[in-house]
Amino acid sequence: MTQFVDWELAARTARALGKTGPAVTFEEAASVVSDLRRLADEAAGHVAAFTGMEARPSPVRVVDRPDWAQANIDGLQRVLSPLADKLTGNGDPGPLGRVIGTRVTAVQAGTVLAYLSGKVLGQYEIFGADSGQLLLIAPNILDTERRLGADPHDFRLWVCLHEVTHRTQFTAVPWLREHFMGEINAFAAAGDAQDEAWAERARRAMSTIADAARDPDGRTSVIDAVTTDAQREVIGRITALMTLLEGHAEYVMDGVGPEVIGSVAEIRQRFNKRRGGGNPLEKVVRKILGVDVKLRQYAEGRAFVETAVEAVGMPTFNRVWTSPDTLPTLDELADPHAWVQRVCV
Numbered sequence: 001m002t003q004f005v006d007w008e009l010a011a012r013t014a015r016a017l018g019k020t021g022p023a024v025t026f027e028e029a030a031s032v033v034s035d036l037r038r039l040a041d042e043a044a045g046h047v048a049a050f051t052g053m054e055a056r057p058s059p060v061r062v063v064d065r066p067d068w069a070q071a072n073i074d075g076l077q078r079v080l081s082p083l084a085d086k087l088t089g090n091g092d093p094g095p096l097g098r099v100i101g102t103r104v105t106a107v108q109a110g111t112v113l114a115y116l117s118g119k120v121l122g123q124y125e126i127f128g129a130d131s132g133q134l135l136l137i138a139p140n141i142l143d144t145e146r147r148l149g150a151d152p153h154d155f156r157l158w159v160c161l162h163e164v165t166h167r168t169q170f171t172a173v174p175w176l177r178e179h180f181m182g183e184i185n186a187f188a189a190a191g192d193a194q195d196e197a198w199a200e201r202a203r204r205a206m207s208t209i210a211d212a213a214r215d216p217d218g219r220t221s222v223i224d225a226v227t228t229d230a231q232r233e234v235i236g237r238i239t240a241l242m243t244l245l246e247g248h249a250e251y252v253m254d255g256v257g258p259e260v261i262g263s264v265a266e267i268r269q270r271f272n273k274r275r276g277g278g279n280p281l282e283k284v285v286r287k288i289l290g291v292d293v294k295l296r297q298y299a300e301g302r303a304f305v306e307t308a309v310e311a312v313g314m315p316t317f318n319r320v321w322t323s324p325d326t327l328p329t330l331d332e333l334a335d336p337h338a339w340v341q342r343v344c345v
Helices: 007-017 026-051 065-088 094-117 138-148 152-172 176-189 195-214 222-226 229-260 264-275 280-289 291-312 314-321 330-334 336-344
Strands: 060-063 122-125 133-137
Touching (some): 007 065, 007 094, 026 060, 026 133, 026 152, 026 229, 026 314, 065 094, 065 133, 133 152, 138 152, 138 264, 152 264, 229 264, 229 330, 291 330, 291 336, 330 336
Parallel strands (some): 060 133
Antiparallel strands (some): 122 133
């Protein structure tokens, strides 16, 4: 099996570079963990009632930042190692692969995860051996609620509503996880493992990163710089799917919110302001890592879901989960009524 990444080194790098969480006593930490587990269970009932989707039970893990990074490293290793075999024919990675080396790639991966480990509030991790697991990152949730001055109960339930919606999507829709994994395999199959192609894309990536540093608010994409035309077609489909999933979770958390969270409007206002902030250096990092793309997915996906549900109601909107053919395209995300006409009428 081809080994592009020293995964143990990636984990050590993430632990070494990751920021420590907020100062808490043992009793406070235990209380947060207990609260999040209870609220995740409560959120499941709210999400089921609001969406009409029946989720299968799956694990809930309340973790710290290193544990979150390790869970993602485990999942990435499980997914990327077979993809590396496909890209290289299960052979030698070639001169460029040897120059870059598994250790350099590991440090890069660990650095990315260290950065994200301080930003992510929760995640439904689907790359695990089983159907997936819900991760709630306790120190980040606690740190964010303090920075926002939010009511702890309200903010924690609000976060749980979002993440439990993702769990519902992947467990209530039997084909969704397999479809997503299939798209990842399609991405790898559409690649070009030739050294010259990789070298040229590496040069374009470095130029793109420099552009991002000069213009943090631009729409520079490192992904576009390092992918083939065929891969960008796959990325378009993956982007459409992720935009739907993120927008659906945003719509559900805010739709349920007013009924069970007294301060939801204030939380949303403060949270959106925080999302759009950051110093110039952080904006560059977010752009390089693709975080800005995810932020746009929240807004664009939510607008799609809201418009579609208002047009046809939630039960009919749920036809979106029928098969890959009923998922919206990128064009339909910008024109929800076109999707409604195609799928719901």
